[in-house]
Amino acid sequence: MDKDKLDGVAVFLAVAELASFTAAGARLDISASAVSKAIRVLEQRHGVPLFRRSTRKVALTEAGATLFARLAPAVGDIDLAFEELNGFRNTASGTLRLSMTRSACRLLIEPMLMQFCRDHPQLQLDITFDEGTVDLIAGRYDAGIRLGEALAQDMVAIRLTPPLDWTLVASPTYLQRMGRPATPRELMMHTAITYRFVRSGMLHHWEFAEDGRNFTVDLPTQLIVNDRSKLLDFARMGLGLAYVGVFEAQEDLQAGRLEQVLPAYVTPSDGLHLYFPARTQGQAKLRALIEALRKQHLIQG
Secondary structure, three states, X not given: OOHHHHOOHHHHHHHHHHOOHHHHHHHHOOOHHHHHHHHHHHHHHHOOOOEEEOOOOEEEOHHHHHHHHHHHHHHHHHHHHHHHXXXXXXXXXXXXXXXXXXXXXXXXXXXXXXXXXXXXXXXXXXXXXXXXXXXXXXXXXXXXXXXXXXXXXOEEEEEOOOOOEEXXXXXXXXXXXXXXXXXXXXXXXXXXXXXXXXXXXXXXXXXXXXXXXXXXXXXXXXXXXXXXXXXXXXXXXXXXXXXXXXXXXXXXXXXXXXXXXXHHHOOEOOOEEEEEEHHHOOOHHHHHHHHHHHHXXXXXX
């Protein structure tokens, strides 16, 4: 292996993942100018631009995206080899990179976080919040937490919750003003606050169940957001109906800030799962997380 070909790989991957020279420098503990120089040298050495730069954003070119798709899994394998070497030790250490939604973190991770950090002082948690489907291997994550139906089939999955219902919610003031629909067909007289998936750009279709069949209803939409927390914020403001997981809205429902609408027509999800590539399950740091979840009675056995 030609050593020159390896120069700048870590910098390239950091910029590609973070879409920022400054953020990449912070991750690698070097200056943004040093990051820029390393990328420039890499581009000059191979004669192709890897990034499109503007004053506001950094994006991969087609050549850069192709290189990233090949390098990320390869470097992930190298990292994993050394992580597995460390895994022979009994003490969980290093960095545990996790991907999950904000609501999954609030429901499952936050209640155990303080004790987990106390039990494993040599372990650093690096949590990325992402509402979409995430490729753990390409993103170089150790594990993730997602709804069961969103998981790739080649992942090891451990159930953390029973099936979780979707539900419509609205504020009491909205329901006073617009009335409470009695059936999904009456929703066409209402206004939706709709979620757009970040990665696919698709809107989240509202699914209901009646007489053993599932169907979707597309309402007039005045607000579209790609942050699920804003669905609840705008619903609390009385701006419309929002379609969310019951577990996402639990605090607002208990406090009376939001009310369930059409609860008899909701459909369940497959519940939240911890998932990870099979080859990583022997790592001490991942075993520590699984054990902590087991102590919270989230994992049986």
